[in-house]
Amino acid sequence: MAIREIAQMGNPILYRNAAAVADPTDPEIARLAEDMKDTLIHVGGSGIAAPQVYESLRLVVYRVSARLIEDAAVEVDPWVVLVNPVLTLDAGETLTGWERCLSIPGLHGKVSRPGSLTMTYQNLQGTEITLAAQGALATLLQHECDHLDGVLYPMRMTDLSKLEFNAEPGHLAQDIADGVKVWPVLQDLVDAWPGRSRWLDE
Numbered sequence: 001m002a003i004r005e006i007a008q009m010g011n012p013i014l015y016r017n018a019a020a021v022a023d024p025t026d027p028e029i030a031r032l033a034e035d036m037k038d039t040l041i042h043v044g045g046s047g048i049a050a051p052q053v054y055e056s057l058r059l060v061v062y063r064v065s066a067r068l069i070e071d072a073a074v075e076v077d078p079w080v081v082l083v084n085p086v087l088t089l090d091a092g093e094t095l096t097g098w099e100r101c102l103s104i105p106g107l108h109g110k111v112s113r114p115g116s117l118t119m120t121y122q123n124l125q126g127t128e129i130t131l132a133a134q135g136a137l138a139t140l141l142q143h144e145c146d147h148l149d150g151v152l153y154p155m156r157m158t159d160l161s162k163l164e165f166n167a168e169p170g171h172l173a174q175d176i177a178d179g180v181k182v183w184p185v186l187q188d189l190v191d192a193w194p195g196r197s198r199w200l201d202e
């Protein structure tokens with residue numbers, strides 16, 4: 001078990017095209033996935049990609065919350081390791097939601113992404129799996145797999161006024177006041193915001 005250091009926005013490793021994992025059953029890959037899981041538990045995140053722990057490989061680990069299971073088309077384990085994931089995005093509905101990233105501490109931003117997709121990946125046994133995802137899970141998978149292509153969520157934003165400090169969640173607070181559903185961790189930011197009553201008409 002090891003908690004890894006997380007690369008921060010600006011580090012070149014986060015902007016590279018990560019290499020395919022040659023052998024998903026390699027014990028070194030299982031060890032790296034374990035480290036990524038330990039790191040996620042330590043920092044309290046939902047998902048992490050290998051480039052974020054300074055390994056430029058196509059490997060993602062995420063954990064499934066109750067909210068994500070609701071949205072998933074198939075049942076999955078609480079912890080999922082994706083080796084060499086490939087996403088096929090559906091052209092239909094777009095989802096707009098607030099995102100955070102372990103590599104961009106202190107900020108959150110509003111991002112629009114396709115609302116459903118199909119993903120194929122290998123697990124650590126080398127079995128190929130196909131999964132359909134909608135809603136929050138679909139956007140989480142896009143965020144994590146973007147890391148494998150050197151893309152961070154601000155690079156997907158079309159309105160940079162919606163990139164803000166966690167300590168000043170003005171637009172986020174307005175969204176919540178307007179009835180938008182957000183992750184509990186984002187609700188916590190607004191609950192803790194001293195400026196809330198001064199700026200918001202609720």
Ligand code: NI
Nearest residue numbers: 100101102103
């Ligand atoms: Ni991220």
